[in-house]
Every structure is written in structure tokens, then in C-alpha cells.
Amino acid sequence: MKLTKTKTFPYWKYIIVCLLFLVMLPLNAAGIVSGSTLLILGTVIFYAVVGVGMNILLGYSGLITLGGAGFMGLAAYLSGFCSTRLGLPFILCLVISIAVPTVIGLGIGVVSLRLEGFYLAIATLGIGEILRQVFVEFEPFTNGFSGMRAAYPKLFGIVLTREVTYAFYAIILLIVMILVHNIVNSATGRALLAMKGSESAAQAMGISLLKYKLIAFAISTVLTALGGVMYMHLIKYSYPTVWGLGMSLNFLSISVIGGMQTVLGAVLGALFVIAVPELVIKQLPVIGTLTGVAYVFNGLFIVLVLLFYSDGLIRIGSDVKKLVGKIRGKKNDIDQRSGT
């Protein structure tokens, strides 16, 4: 029964993830989950949005970008500038802040994607550095090292509270996951996978490499920029040094550790990379006080996952199921088959 239902409606898992995030709100109101934990989970949500974009690029098309933080920062600053200084409505800010980084990203993509895949990594690394310098130097626009402030999003004339912003973000994540699920399972997604498998074979099948690489890079940049806007209106503060290579590497670890070729992997990866260091490691007695420990931990996990568990943590569920099935033995297996 359940099997047929999930086949006709494939979005249940995304709705459950969204509900799990939303359940934290009544728990927060009841005092079980603290306000700071709620903020960290909000952070996880926008990192997950960026991670879903990374997965399209890394998992489905086999390209690496190292300028994610630059594009995200650009979107954050644009959104802060439009909403605070110019007083534009939130939706318009959102559109502008996503459009500008995407156009810049496409320009870089056109140049570097004509060559082999790793040229994109080098080009985006350079652009990320330039953007970070822009954030420092363009003081009238970014406020330089003093940092830029913003408010919670204002929708239909109402300024949202922190809790409503959180709920709003959880719903954005749900929409993003469903959209990306559809893209990945469409002809575009299949073309991307064919390209990742073998560029020559894909080309022989009539897939335009540049076109599909650009599509993948554009989708990823749109989601990264969306993440930047969400960052700006939840954290409410942006500072140039935040948008360095370290953050781009965090996106990479979210994608790799969670599972590159899945949509839900990004959420799991974001939980692991962002929430685990904040909520678990910092509580540990000696290790918790050291500054770079979260970074070492994530780097180590990237190496370990790629060496021994290349599908990412998202596979743990089905692997555990398999293991349990093996232990239970054949009898149960037969029972299950006759049951269905």
C-alpha cells in the first residue's frame, strides 16, 4: 500500500523533512528547544538550500566551484542594500539579489566551461577572491569592515518575527527541494548525469556540453544567491571576512559528506557540517574549547567519506536496513515477500 503511494507522490520525504524543521517551533515555544538552537537550525536550512545547489553541480554534473561564498556574499550584500538603504519590497530585493550573481556567474561559466572541468574551480576561486575584495573596498555599498546590517524579511507589509522567518525558510527549503527533485528527474537531469558519466558519450548522444554545464552552474548559482539572501535576513549582519574560501569549502563538505547525488543529502550534510559542531562538539570538555576543531573534523570527514563511503551519509539508512535484513536471516525475508 505504502509503496504505491510513494510512487505516485514522491515528495513525502521532503514534506517530512520540512515538518521536522517546523516541529521545532512549538518545541521552542514550550521551552524544550532554546532560541539559539532554533537560530542554528535556521542556519542549517539556508546552508541546505546552498547545498542542494552544490549537489546539482558536483553530484549531477561533476563540476567543482570554489566561489560559492563570493556569490552568496554578493547576494547577501545586495539584498541588505536594497532592503535597508533603498527600502525596496522583499520580493524585489530577492529577485535583484539572485539575478545579479547569476548573470556574473554565467559570464564566468561561458569563459571557463569551454575548457576542462577544473578550469571552473580555478576561475571561481579567483572570482571569489575578487568579490571578497569588493566587499572590503566598496564602502558606500558594503560598509567595509564595519559590516552591514539588515532586518527580518518584510512580507506584504508585515515584518516577520524570528519564528515566522524560520517557518518561512523551512517552506522555501521544501519548495527548493521539490523543484530540484523535478529538474533532476527530467531530461535535463538525465543529460547532466550522462555528461558526468562520460563527456564524449554524452556529446555523441547529441547533448551540448557547454549548454548543460551552464544550466547546472546557473541553477547552482541561483540557489547559492537565494541562500545568501536568507543568510542576510536571518543573521541580519554581514562582514567581509565571512565570505572567504573557508565558507566555500563548507559548501563542498555539505555536499560531499551528505551525499552528492541526492537532494536530501544536502540537508543531512548541512546538519552534520553546521549543527553538529555547534551543538555537539562545542559541548565536549577539552576539544570544544579549541578554535579550528570543527574545520579539522569536517576536512577529516570529507577525506574519510570519499575514501570509504563515497555515497555519503544519506546511504547510512539503507545500509543499516540491509545489515539488519542480513542479521534477521532468510525466514524474515520470506515472510516479508509473502506479506506483500
Add this chain to the structure above:
Amino acid sequence: MSNFIQILFSSLEIGSVYALAALGIIIIFRTSQLINFAQGSLGMFSAYIAAFFIQGGESSLEVQVMKHSTIIAVLVGMLAAFLMGVIIDFLVVRRAKKQTSPLALPIITLGIVMMLTGLAPIVFGGNPLAFPRFIENASVSILGVTIMVNSIVCIILGFMVLAAVFLFLQNTVWGLAVRTTASNETTARLMGVPTKIVTMVAWAVAAALGALSALILAPSTVVDIVMMDGVQLNAFIACVLGGFQTFYGPVIGAYILALTKNIFGFYISTTWGTAINYVLILIFIVIRPYGLFGKKTVKKV
């Protein structure tokens, strides 16, 4: 004119830094077919080791001994980098080669970047460390321009090390083994070249070159976790400019890059010199996609 000579010397000095890092990247790229993002971080970590080595005994040593200990510290730093290269190849790269995904290896080097940048402040403390010049405060006048003796030492040191690596590659049996591995690993193995050892030595030498480039850079800045970020990026751009197909291309690219960067920095804008340089090189890729000395490689399917 005197400005130009000043620019020329500082370009040669920073060019050696870029060239050493770029040579390390290209050696690894040619022998292991992977882009090593950890080149700069390996150099940074070795510079921390060397600086820590100097600081440990600084208070009790006389100035005369200090000079001596700088050289020893450089050697210690390079040796540490050499060992790190061996360990990384042995523990990680060799195993990861069995992975089918071509993305796994570059991402693993990014994981190593995260580990090294996270470990450095834990091991050596959060404060940046200072690293002394090889020769303090001495300067000479060349064509009416005052140049630090240390700069000249660094330039000559860079040239000598680069020359030594190229002589090694061209004139020794092991150099031949490296070039064979670079040209085709499978065939090289069939011909009896111990490609595993070649790859390991390539990693070790590349890491040591990265350490030397970090230590030449260190006196003009401080030893901290971001010191090599710019060098890493410039070394990559040098590889793009020179092309990934030859060993000498990136080295020449590095010196050109340093010169144009300083010229733009001096004559146009100090803050935006680097940015203008990057954008021009992006445009250059459009015109000549495989770099100055690269050839278009035809992949057979």
C-alpha cells in the same frame, strides 16, 4: 626608470614564490592527474613548523647564531613538508586512486586544506608568528635603486632551486621516470618504471617546493593560516597562463604574472592590480584556451 627597476626586482622576488608553488602544482598534476588545492596549505603548515622552530630557541641565541638557525629552520620546514607529502601520498592519494569518480581526488585535497588550516592554530596557537629574513637590514644600490640583499638572495635561491629541479627532470634516470609517468602512467608501469615511488616522490618534492615558497614569502608578511591563499591562487593562474602540458610553462607564467601584477599595481591601482590581472587572464583564456605553451590535447575515446 628607477621605479621600473624596483618593480622588476620585487616581481622577480614574488615571482619566485609563485613559480615554486606553481612548479609543485604542475609536478603533481602531471604525475597524478589531479589539481592539488593543498599546495598552499602544505606550505603554510611547514612555514608554521619552521617559524615555531626558530621561536622556540630565539631568546637564548645570539644574532650570529640566528642567521644560522634561519637556514636550519628552512631546512626543517622543507623536510617536514617532504614527509607530509610522503604521508599524504601513502595514506590518502594512493588509496583514492582506486575511486572511480575523477572528482574524488581534488575534493580530497580540499579536505586536506580544511584539516591543515584547522590544525595550525590548534598546534601552534592562534597568534601569527614572525619569520626573520635570511639577511637582515643589508642593502645594495643597483642603478641608483636600493635593493635589499635578502631580495637578491631570495631571487637567486628561487632560480637555483628551479634550475636544480629542471636539471633533475632532464638529466637523471629518475627525472626520466617522472617524465615517463607524466606522459602515460600505464605505459610507464609496463616499461618497469616504479610509478608508485615516482608519484610519492613527486608529492614530497612538490610539498617541499611549497614550503620553500612559503618561507621566501614569510618575512614580508606573517606566518598565519591565510598567508598562502593568494600564492595558491596565483600559482593556479600561472598554470593556466603557462598551460598544463609542460613543466616549464607554469614557471614562466608565474614570473609574467608577478610582473604584470606589480605593473598594474603600481601604474593603475594598488588595491585593484590583482583583480585587473585576473580579469585579463580570464580574457586571455578565451583567446588562447590552452595557455602560452600548451597544446590542445586530443582525447581518444
